[in-house]
Every structure is written in C-alpha cells, then in structure tokens.
Amino acid sequence: MSLQLLIRSKKFLVGMGILLFFIGLAVIVPWFLPDPKTMDPKLQWKPPSTERLLGTDLFGRDVLSLFANGMNMSLRIGTIAGLISTVVGVVIGAIAGYRGGSMDEILMSITNIMLVIPSLALLIVLAAFLKMRNEMLMAAIIGFTSWPWTARSIRSQTLSLKSREFIELSRMSGLSELKIIFQDVLPNMFSYVFMCFALQMANGILSETALSMIGLGPTDVVSLGMMLRWALLWETVRLGYWWVFIPVTVAVTLLTTSLLLINTGMDEMFNPRMRKL
Amino acid sequence: MKKPTYSPLFLLIIKKAVFYLATYFVALALIFLIIRLMPGNPIEQLVARLVAGRHAGQSFGHVDQLYWQFITEFGLDRPAYEQFFVYLRNMLTFNFGISIMAYPSSVVDILIGSMPWTFLVLFPSIVIGFVVGNYLGAVAASKKGISDNVVFNISLLFSNVPYYCLAFIMLYLFAFLYPLFPIGGGYSFGHTGFSFTPDWVVDYLHHYALPFLSLVLINVGGQAIGMRVMMIYELNSDYYVYSKQLGLSEGKLTSYAYRNALLPQITGLALSFGTIFGGSLVTEIVFNYPGIGLALYNAILREDYPLIQGCFAMITLTTLLANFAMDILYAFIDPRIRAVYAGEKT
Numbered sequence: 072m073s074l075q076l077l078i079r080s081k082k083f084l085v086g087m088g089i090l091l092f093f094i095g096l097a098v099i100v101p102w103f104l105p106d107p108k109t110m111d112p113k114l115q116w117k118p119p120s121t122e123r124l125l126g127t128d129l130f131g132r133d134v135l136s137l138f139a140n141g142m143n144m145s146l147r148i149g150t151i152a153g154l155i156s157t158v159v160g161v162v163i164g165a166i167a168g169y170r171g172g173s174m175d176e177i178l179m180s181i182t183n184i185m186l187v188i189p190s191l192a193l194l195i196v197l198a199a200f201l202k203m204r205n206e207m208l209m210a211a212i213i214g215f216t217s218w219p220w221t222a223r224s225i226r227s228q229t230l231s232l233k234s235r236e237f238i239e240l241s242r243m244s245g246l247s248e249l250k251i252i253f254q255d256v257l258p259n260m261f262s263y264v265f266m267c268f269a270l271q272m273a274n275g276i277l278s279e280t281a282l283s284m285i286g287l288g289p290t291d292v293v294s295l296g297m298m299l300r301w302a303l304l305w306e307t308v309r310l311g312y313w314w315v316f317i318p319v320t321v322a323v324t325l326l327t328t329s330l331l332l333i334n335t336g337m338d339e340m341f342n343p344r345m346r347k348l
Numbered sequence: 349m350k351k352p353t354y355s356p357l358f359l360l361i362i363k364k365a366v367f368y369l370a371t372y373f374v375a376l377a378l379i380f381l382i383i384r385l386m387p388g389n390p391i392e393q394l395v396a397r398l399v400a401g402r403h404a405g406q407s408f409g410h411v412d413q414l415y416w417q418f419i420t421e422f423g424l425d426r427p428a429y430e431q432f433f434v435y436l437r438n439m440l441t442f443n444f445g446i447s448i449m450a451y452p453s454s455v456v457d458i459l460i461g462s463m464p465w466t467f468l469v470l471f472p473s474i475v476i477g478f479v480v481g482n483y484l485g486a487v488a489a490s491k492k493g494i495s496d497n498v499v500f501n502i503s504l505l506f507s508n509v510p511y512y513c514l515a516f517i518m519l520y521l522f523a524f525l526y527p528l529f530p531i532g533g534g535y536s537f538g539h540t541g542f543s544f545t546p547d548w549v550v551d552y553l554h555h556y557a558l559p560f561l562s563l564v565l566i567n568v569g570g571q572a573i574g575m576r577v578m579m580i581y582e583l584n585s586d587y588y589v590y591s592k593q594l595g596l597s598e599g600k601l602t603s604y605a606y607r608n609a610l611l612p613q614i615t616g617l618a619l620s621f622g623t624i625f626g627g628s629l630v631t632e633i634v635f636n637y638p639g640i641g642l643a644l645y646n647a648i649l650r651e652d653y654p655l656i657q658g659c660f661a662m663i664t665l666t667t668l669l670a671n672f673a674m675d676i677l678y679a680f681i682d683p684r685i686r687a688v689y690a691g692e693k694t
Contacts, residue, residue: 098463116399128475128580177629183367183375184367184370184371184373186619187368187371187619187622187668187671188371188374188378188622188664188667189622189623189625189626189663189665189667190373190622190626191622191623191629192622192626192629192659192663192664193375193378193660195644195648195656195660196379196660197382197658198381198384199648199651199653199656200382200653203597277510280508280510280512281512281626281630284512284631284633285630285644285645285648286648286649287643287648299512299516302516303634307514308519308520308523308524308531309531309532310522311520311524311525313520316516316519316520317516317517320510320512320513320514320516320517321513322509323510323513324508324509324513327508327510328504328508331508336565
C-alpha cells in the first residue's frame with residue numbers, strides 16, 4: 072500500500088532514479104575501465120576524449136575510473152555512517168521518548184549538547200589524531216558524531232505514538248518496555264526511520280568528502296573527496312583542468328539532492344497535510 | 349521565609365548560560381580524551397617535529413630542556429585528573445601553547461590573525477542570507493504560480509550544493525573561464541594584513557567577492573526553502589482563512605503570517621549555525637582565503653596539533669556564543685515568551 076503511494080511521488084522517483092544511476096555507475100563501470108591506480112606519465116593531463124571519457128590526471132590515471140571507484144567508496148562510507156547514526160539516534164530517541172521522566176531528561180541533555188558542538192570541527196580533531204584511517208573507521212567517526220538530529224526527531228515521533236490505543240494495550244498485557252519499543256513503536260514508524268536514514272546517508276557522504284578534501288580522509292583509497300583533494304593540491308582550477316573537479320562536484324551535489332528528494336517525497340506522501348501542497 | 353524572586357528573563361539567561369558552559373566543558377573534555385587515548389607520547393612527537401623542522405643540528409641539551417618545558421607546561425608529570433585541570437585551565441585562559449608550523453608564534457597569535465578574516469565573510473553572509481532568503485521564500489509562498497516555481501527551484505538547487513562544490517564551480521567560472529575575480533587569496537601580493545586604505549579596501553573586496561557570494565547563495569537558498577514551507581503552513585492555517593473571510597487587508601494578513609513563520613526560522617538558524625561555520629571553513633580552503641579555515645587546513649597538512657586544538661576550541665566557542673545570543677534574542681522576539689518574561693502573563 073505504502074509503495075503504491077510512493078510511486079505516485081515524482082520527487083521520490085526522481086531521487087531514487089539518480090541514486091540508482093550512481094550506484095550502477097559505481098558497481099558496473101569499474102569492470103570496464105583500467106585500474107584507477109595504473110599510472111602512465113605519457114598520458115599526463117589529457118582532456119576528455121572518446122578513448123578516455125573524463126581524461127587523465129597528473130599521473131596519467133583514468134579520471135572516469137577514479138570517479139567510479141571513488142563513487143563506490145563514498146557510497147559505502149555514506150551508507151555505513153548513515154546506518155550507524157540512524158541506529159544510535161533511533162535507540163536514544165525511542166528510549167527517551169518512551170521512557171520519559173529523568174531518563175528522557177538525561178538523554179536529551181546529552182543530545183542537545185552534542186547537537187550544538189560543531190560536528191565538522193569535532194570530526195576534524197578526531198580524524199587528525201587518528202593516524203591510520205580506513206573505510207570503517209571513517210564511517211564510524213562520522214556516524215557517532217551525527218546522530219543527535221535523528222535522536223530528536225525519533226523522540227518526538229515516539230511521544231506521539233506512545234499514547235495510542237495499541238501501545239496502551241501492549242502495556243496492559245504486560246509486555247516489557249524494550250519489547251514494546253522494538254515490536255510496537257519502531258515498526259510503526261519504519262518509513263520515518265528510513266527517511267532519517269536518507270538524510271544521514273547524505274550527511275555521511277558530505278562529511279566524508281569534506282574530510283578527505285582537507286586531507287583527513289581514509290588513507291590509501293580513492294574516494295570522491297580524495298579527488299577533490301588532488302584537485303586542490305595540484306591547483307587544477309588555476310590550470311583550467313575542469314574534468315578533474317567538475318564531474319565530482321556535480322556528482323556530490325546530485326547525490327545529496329537525490330537523497331533529500333527521497334526524504335521529502337516520502338514525507339509528502341505519508342503526511343496527508345503536506346500532500347495537498 | 350519567603351524565597352527571593354528573580355526576574356524570569358534573568359533566570360532564562362542563567363539557565364542558558366549554564367547549558368552552554370556545560371556544552372563547552374563537554375567539548376573540551378572530549379578533545380582531552382581523544383588526545384590521551386591516542387598511542388605514543390605526544391610531547392616526544394611534538395619536540396621531535398619542532399627540532400626536525402626548525403633547529404636541525406642543535407645540541408641535545410637544548411632538546412631535553414624543550415622536552416621538560418612542555419612536560420611541565422602541560423602538567424604531564426602529574427596524575428591524570430590533575431592533567432585534566434591543567435588542560436582545562438589552559439583552554440579557558442586561551443593558553444593553547446605554541447604552534448609547530450609557525451614556531452615560535454603562539455597558537456593564539458595565529459588565531460587572532462585569522463579570525464577577523466573569517467568573521468568578515470561569515471557574518472554578512474549569514475545576515476544577508478537570512479534577510480534575503482526569508483523575504484524571497486515568503487514572497488514565493490504568497491504569490492504562488494510562476495514566481496513561486498522559479499524561486500523554489502533555484503533555491504532548492506543552491507541549498508543543495510555543498511559549500512566546497514559551489515566554491516570549486518564559482519572559482520572555475522568566474523576566475524578561470526571569465527576572469528572577473530582573482531583565483532584565490534585574501535589580498536594581492538604586496539599587500540599584507542589589514543591597512544584600510546582605499547586602495548587596500550578595493551583590492552580586498554575584489555578577493556572577497558567570490559567566497560562571500562558562494563556563501564550567500566547557499567544561505568539564501570536554504571532560508572528561502574525553509575521560509576516557503578513555513579509560510580504555506582501559515583497561509584493555510586485557521587486564523588489566516590478566518591481573518592481573510594472577515595475582510596482584513598491582504599497586506600496586513602501577509603505581515604501577520606510572515607511574523608509567525610519567521611519564528612521557527614530563527615530557531616533553525618541558531619541550530620544550523622555550526623553547519624554554516626563549518627561550510628565557511630571549507631569555502632576558505634578552496635578560495636585560499638586567509639581565515640581560520642585555511643589556518644586549520646595548514647595545521648592539518650603540517651600536523652600542528654596545538655593549532656588544530658586551538659582552532660577547534662575557537663570554532664566551538666564562537667558557535668556556542670552565537671547560539672546563546674540567538675536563544676536570548678528569541679525570548680525578546682517571540683511575543684508569547686516575552687509576555688511571560690515581562691510578567692504580563694504566567
């Protein structure tokens with residue numbers, strides 16, 4: 072039923088389309104292209120041609136291959152970071168909202184404190200002090216610094232669900248609190264949790280790109296942020312080598328926009344008041 | 349015995365001040381933990397870097413002396429809880445130590461040198477973004493039709509472009525393809541720092557235009573999108589429809605709806621201040637603009653940990669102060685809350 076509703080949302084479909092396009096690109100394209108690590112000094116800074124669709128960089132590496140592999144890495148880090156922050160946010164928000172009282176106050180104080188500490192600055196310090204940074208570690212530090220938004224919105228959703236009859240019924244039949252939260256409360260806001268995940272994934276991709284761009288990304292791999300870092304270090308803007316940074320900037324923009332479209336598309340469909348607008 | 353009564357506004361300020369102080373404390377404690385949990389002896393590394401970078405070939409006695417100077421300065425010869433208090437005292441008195449990359453300048457000197465540049469681009473872009481964005485969003489929502497569509501789509505586009513991406517694109521378009529503006533930096537060669545001669549101001553504005561524009565466009569877009577939704581919500585509310593049927597003038601009604609829609613926007617601005625600040629940091633890096641973002645970038649490149657820590661403390665402190673100011677301002681702006689604090693209503 073809810074899927075039929077979603078298919079009617081143009082925003083959701085466009086967002087999903089863009090997202091699936093990039094996932095396809097990241098999974099399929101690397102098979103058909105040279106290894107992104109292959110260097111060839113003779114092919115330095117070649118502009119796009121029919122042979123090399125996005126040209127080459129300083130080391131003669133194929134930019135399209137770097138781009139597809141980098142997209143793959145950024146999507147993976149974004150997904151894992153999004154999952155971590157959604158899970159942490161949902162657990163904290165649901166417990167705070169359902170329990171109420173002093174538990175709510177303590178959890179929400181922590182959430183509000185974490186919310187106003189500028190997360191990018193905290194991420195920078197964390198990453199700067201970690202010498203070896205792999206994919207999982209990047210996803211983990213991004214995930215564990217970005218959950219407060221989710222915790223706050225899940226808490227208010229839980230509060231509105233809490234007083235419904237079916238929850239009262241479960242409570243009267245003596246189910247434990249945790250069981251009520253995980254069996255009754257959370258399944259009833261599944262679509263809402265997914266919407267939070269879409270936003271958190273966008274945030275994960277943006278954070279990874281920003282961190283990598285300033286030199287604090289995963290060590291030894293290609294990601295979209297890494298490509299921007301090289302574009303900065305080699306002063307490609309001054310040299311006018313647009314193929315090195317324009318595809319990446321456009322892709323990051325489209326990717327985060329697609330996740331936002333998925334979020335607002337779902338919001339409009341599941342929220343009848345918004346549907347009219 | 350009667351308890352002394354304080355004005356509610358005073359209590360609000362105290363409450364908020366305690367919250368933000370606690371937040372700053374938590375932020376500082378987090379950094380302390382991060383530094384302590386890292387493997388290796390940070391002072392040894394710090395001294396090694398200092399010596400390797402600047403004073404190669406100097407006598408060993410000098411190194412030893414430097415080592416113990418740092419050990420006592422950071423209180424590392426004392427137990428962990430005392431170290432924490434030494435650290436807190438240092439941070440709260442802005443004693444961030446000595447920069448490695450700009451030895452022997454102190455971290456504070458570098459921060460004082462770069463913060464004005466950041467504020468010059470940050471605050472005007474937030475204020476103009478807020479004013480223009482809210483105006484556009486409100487007009488779009490109340491006019492509907494084509495103008496709504498145009499404003500909505502353009503705002504949606506800009507509000508979704510990440511800061512660093514727009515910076516790259518603007519730099520390529522307006523400094524390389526159409527070289528209207530310089531390709532980066534805060535001033536031309538031959539100019540240094542602030543001098544406020546007409547010549548300098550023109551040169552500065554020339555360098556300032558692109559970083560400023562790229563921040564403003566994103567802020568306007570974000571504010572307009574938010575305002576449009578709030579305004580549509582107000583325009584469909586019962587009080588609006590009812591007053592319209594009573595025959596109140598369109599202009600008066602719109603101004604009522606606008607004021608109601610503006611309140612959540614102010615809360616939103618307060619909460620997104622950290623994001624905007626973070627965005628301006630990466631924008632500075634792409635434009636090579638000499639603010640705190642560029643200082644942080646150089647500190648990361650050269651592993652200058654005292655400077656990284658100092659930048660974090662300053663960024664956090666500024667964000668918290670801005671949030672605090674917003675919270676207090678909010679109490680003055682919202683008539684419902686103001687009435688409570690003025691004692692007219694309880």
